[in-house]
Amino acid sequence: MTPAATSGTPSAGLDDSPLIDDLGFLLARASATTQSRGNAALAAHDLRVRSYSVLALAVSEQHPSQRELADFLRLDPSQVVALIDDLARDGLVVRESDPRDRRANVVVATDAGRAAYTAARASARDAEEESLRPLSAAERIELARLLRMVAFPTEP
Amino acid sequence: MTPAATSGTPSAGLDDSPLIDDLGFLLARASATTQSRGNAALAAHDLRVRSYSVLALAVSEQHPSQRELADFLRLDPSQVVALIDDLARDGLVVRESDPRDRRANVVVATDAGRAAYTAARASARDAEEESLRPLSAAERIELARLLRMVAFPTEP
DNA sequence: TATTGTTATACTCTATAACTATA
DNA sequence: TATAGTTATAGAGTATAACAATA
Numbered sequence A, B: 001m002t003p004a005a006t007s008g009t010p011s012a013g014l015d016d017s018p019l020i021d022d023l024g025f026l027l028a029r030a031s032a033t034t035q036s037r038g039n040a041a042l043a044a045h046d047l048r049v050r051s052y053s054v055l056a057l058a059v060s061e062q063h064p065s066q067r068e069l070a071d072f073l074r075l076d077p078s079q080v081v082a083l084i085d086d087l088a089r090d091g092l093v094v095r096e097s098d099p100r101d102r103r104a105n106v107v108v109a110t111d112a113g114r115a116a117y118t119a120a121r122a123s124a125r126d127a128e129e130e131s132l133r134p135l136s137a138a139e140r141i142e143l144a145r146l147l148r149m150v151a152f153p154t155e156p
Numbered sequence C: 001t002a003t004t005g006t007t008a009t010a011c012t013c014t015a016t017a018a019c020t021a022t023a
Numbered sequence D: 001t002a003t004a005g006t007t008a009t010a011g012a013g014t015a016t017a018a019c020a021a022t023a
Helices: A023-045 A049-059 A066-073 A077-089 A111-131 A137-151 B023-045 B049-059 B066-073 B077-089 B111-131 B137-151
Strands: A093-097 A105-109 B093-097 B105-109
Touching (some): A023 B137, A105 A111, B023 B111, B077 B093
């Protein structure tokens, strides 16, 4: 059985263990449930949360380089190579050499990529909605704000 | 280069991409940075966040079974087997057969395990402190509250 | 010299399935 | 028949190191 299936039960009596106030643990558990739900929802579109994230950035008008994708998604550049290989093989993105720096590849979505993203986004949102159901709209906004501070710290 | 090294830079100009409001993405990125910092800090104690979590629960007076550990940590029972094998090989925990249900193993920390936990906890807290530096004390409490709702939803 | 993308490799984690012993 | 623990395996993710092309 997959662990995700038992997400509802607060697991017997461990609720007052030292971990229940551990932000690292809470972050890991919340992230794991959210992500496996996301992967399940995106499977219908032949995507995973990883490839969906890359596609989302390729669809945006930012025309990110692979290096920018790696930094933003916190992936090693070599992982980005593999993710883009997959998306490109499926015809969802293309690599275009950046004319201003011929070392760099700019990643842009194709028409098919944009269509796939639009369709997948609805499923991704459904999955996220389910994970966030316990939170009010205001709490979701606040959670996003706090997480942005941890995920993208601005140096002192 | 490891991705963790570049956590400070908000990565060029992708900050206003659709992902910057995506709770799933923010959760994943915040969790990844926090966890790799935690793993780095715990390496000095021959632990990882995973094994540290199991040790923390074994140290508590709850005497959790492997099944309870799996549910609480959101791991598959087979992963718990491997984690406890490692901790037991290092003499930090022992499996004791539950007299009330001879199928079940109760996992308890040894004296060495308690000592290792106490030492490791200081490092873990330092790492967490660094990840949470941008947040005030009140914001940390609020973040923990919101994450608990996502990580341990109470069914309707 | 430094950086972008790439290939390669080893390790960790995730996801399933099947088996055993107890209940 | 169902559950706790175990074993096994395949695939996804993480962490490093090295290299060619370009800056």
